[in-house]
Amino acid sequence: MAGDKNELEKWATDVIFGRARGLGPSLMRIVLRGLSWIYRFGVRLRLRLFRSGWKSQSSLGTMVVSIGNITVGGTGKTPVVERFARELTAKGRRVAILSRGYKSSDLKERQRWTNPETGGIVTSPPKIVSDGRKVLLGAKYAGDEPYMLAKNLPGVSVVVDRDRVRGGRFAVKELGADTLLLDDGLQYLDLDHSLDVILVDQNAPFGNGYILPRGTMREPPPNLCRADYIFITKCDGKPQDELIKRIRKHNKEAEILQCTHGPKHLKGVFNDDELPLEALEGKYIGAISGIAQPKSFDNLLKKLGGKVMFHTTFSDHHAFTSREIEPFMDRCINRGVDMIVTTEKDAVRFPKPHKVDVPIYYLRIEVRILEGEEVWERCLERICQRVSREPEDWAEERLGRPESA
DSSP states (O other), X not given: OHHHHHHHHHHHHHXXXXXXXXXXXXXXXXXXHHHHHHHHHHHHHHHHHHHHTSSOOBOOSSEEEEEEOSBSSOSOHHHHXXXXXXXXXXXXXXXEEEEOOXXXXXXXXXXOEEOTTTOOEESSOOEEEEESSSBOSOHHHHOXXXXXXXXHOTTOEEEEOSXXXXXXXXXXXXXXXXXXXXXXXXXXXXXXXXXXXXXXXXXSTTTXXXXXXXXXXXXXXXXXXXXXXXXEESOOSSOOHHHHHHHHTTOSSSEEEXXXXXXXXXXXXXXXXXXXXXXXXXXXXXXXXXXXXXXXXXXXXHHTTOEEXXXXXXXXXXXXXXXXXXXXXXXXXXXXXXXXXXXHHHHXXXXXXXXXXXXXXXXXXXXXXXXXXXXXXXXXXXXXXXXXXXXHHHHHHHSSSOXXX
16 A cells, blocks of 8 residues: 555655656646646635634744745755754753644643643643653654654754644643744744745746646745745855845845755664764665655665665655565665665654665755845844734735735
């Protein structure tokens, strides 16, 4: 069943990006393009409802920083969220990350929360992945990205709930948060945003040029006008003048910085082994991933000197099973690979094989700013110093701009 679902998702991806040929895929693209116009109208209507006051935003009386994108997946959002959380915590903010927990499983038994200061008990809280002191949920129930953030960020709370107003209210009242990072929050308008940070992948800034479901764009490019800060991600050091010019057509005011998602070291998936990146040089590698853009991971391994013998790919956020991993391990052994390498996001979903005959590592990624370090510092200071506003003020500023959808 899982294999059939994965094959269906792969086929759908090939249809969307034009790789699938023939009459069937061509007809499907026509149907999807029609549905895209309906989706586009829905985006416009929803923004208009918030802008006109028919739908209102909830204010939690604290700083809310939305970090999101106008495309589906692959912009490198999680490492950016991690860097925000880490540096804001170092500046004395009490940070909580709010996530919807994409593809996470429902808890078999709800958590019970006792406030350590007041002794008050919450019998049905949102999912508490981390209370800032301890990681309380694994990847299955938290979702891979929230769990990864909780594991890497001691001192930062991570809360998962589809209703992020409810999650944010819990984080402020029970966990003492004074700064909320709304993970993947651009389209979540029920909670007021103090700042909007939008990520744009320089490799595919506007996806394949089509709106969902025909393409990979959640919103059309003109909706970049909603950003306070725009991060051009996955830069390679080359000038981004043309892309910046395209962005400026839609947003003339946002501050722009350029960053890269660079590898830091190799880390053992099932142990504490840590290797420098030079350990990849000349090694025969079996790669495995379930991410939005597997080609970029493949290219990175090769750039670091690895000899990728094969790369087994799955759909984004795929929940690996032992039945999928065991044949992959057998293939690695039969081909005589030196090591298996996966991504950090996939590592938290990687089931332990019955026998680990080949060392298994993940690439630890960090965000490095190439252009705009001063913009980054101003952004952090703005978050630390800014007084939260009333929701109607936010609506006037954020949604009162010319309609772009």
